[in-house]
Amino acid sequence: MKATTKPWIFTANCPSVIGTVDVVTRYMAEAGNYVEEIHSFDDREANRFFIRVEFYPQSADFTAEEFTAEFMSRAKQFEMEWELTPPNHRPRVAIMVSKYDHCLNDLLYRYRTGQLNIEVPVIISNHPDLESLAQWHNIPYYHLPITAETKQEQEAKVRELIEQYDAELVVLARYMQVLSSEMCQYLDGRAINIHHSLLPGFKGARPYHQAWEKGVKMVGATAHYVNDDLDEGPIIAQGIQTVDHAHYPEDLVAKGQDIERVTLFNAIKCHVEKRVFLNGKRTVVFGR
Template identity: 45%
Template sequence: MDNTSVDWLFTFQCPDRLGILANVSDLLYKRGAFVTASFHYGDPGTQTFFCRMIFDDHVMNVPLEAMRDDLDTLASELDMRYVLRRADYRPKVLIAVSRYDHCLTLLLTKWRAGALAVDIVGVVSNHEDCRALVEWHGIAFHHFPITPQTKPEQEARILALFDRTGAELLVLARYMQILSDDMSRRLEGRVINIHHSFLPGFKGARPYHQAHERGVKVIGATAHFVTSDLDEGPIIVQEVKPVDHTQRAEDMALIGHDTEAVALASAVRLFSEGRVFLNGQRTVVL
């Protein structure tokens, strides 16, 4: 293949019906899009079709804008929402953190190693604890203190920073503040949170102590989209680790730190690769 060819990521979802994949494949074939990967799923519950494709343009016979025009026409016919972007595109991510840095540390480590294909445009915090870590990585650190009285103003500053940096995703890396309903709605589908529990169990304070008291045999963490319903957003990734009766609540908390960091980093990676689709109160991951 031509070394100058470009790989493109094409994702879409639409109401399910006969012939969707045939119509899309026919369009790509006629325009010379060389498909190298394709994953799809039709949900019988929501009657929605989801698809993720990668193609390269080494034999494309039309300019990209003509391809977009064709896709626009097909999207109108199929009531389709689609995204077409370069496969190597790196979404812009803003991270929010409070004092616990284990999730932030793994995100920064993977980003620095090239294992997380995002551009981190800044880290915002209501505390100063993580400043040195963030600035050592050469990333802008923004200290936005918050009190119950200043919450609206503080969230407005975060939203302004989100818009100013061109961020496409806000990652709550153990950000110990509950987003307001208004902020959750404004950033719907663009905020990922990590919960230190295998949701929907053990919500609220001291989750590992709750788990210990119940004698659980696995503990876990849940990465999910944020909605105005606290800890009820569509789940993206869950990680679990086995535990037994010999482990104290403090031991479980340390194990939990690992599951939290891994689950959150995995969710951000899946988002960055265009693999996560919202499907009502659930997600489809392709």
């Protein structure tokens, strides 16, 4: 049944009522679509149902327009919000970064090797340091310095670039600036940030050194959607690793950066594969 191409992806959410799984799977069967993977979850606290389906059309005449026309009436009965993503869709991702290059390096490698099914049309930074890395990948790099006095103007230019390059997602790959409330609202639900998981205990400069002085026994990273709560947006992915007395501050930094790289990659991959649903202040994330 499986085709040689990538699958179509169907995602939906709606109020929790009887028949939500059936309306999707019954239509898939009647339309002749072979379901390869299906995940669903009913949040009894929020009274909300979520579903994700990977499928392969068996008809050579399959079109998204036909799917929409035929499924729309069924979805309406369940007040279902749904989306159909074609196999060839590669989300356009704008990356923002400051001076730390570990996350940017990792993302560009995974982009170049096809591990991330995305396009990276632009890189934006408040420092010039990583321009050569962007040039090596033939990606436009914009250096937009920022100060307290120029913050509003700088963020306006960032928004212009996001729209100019038609970016669906913005990734803050260790962009070491606090976004304004206006910018957070602009990016709400379509920007992913990464930071160490030592917060809120070790704030400010040299968090790993602070943690070492307290003798922490684990370090980690958190990837989350950007919202107007600083570093407290809906969490997509987290990573963690144990450490002990033999790890010095520089060891904690190195381990922390490794975890940040992998955690950010996992979050972006889940997002572009339509595995993440915003559910109020939380997320529903379907694994592979």
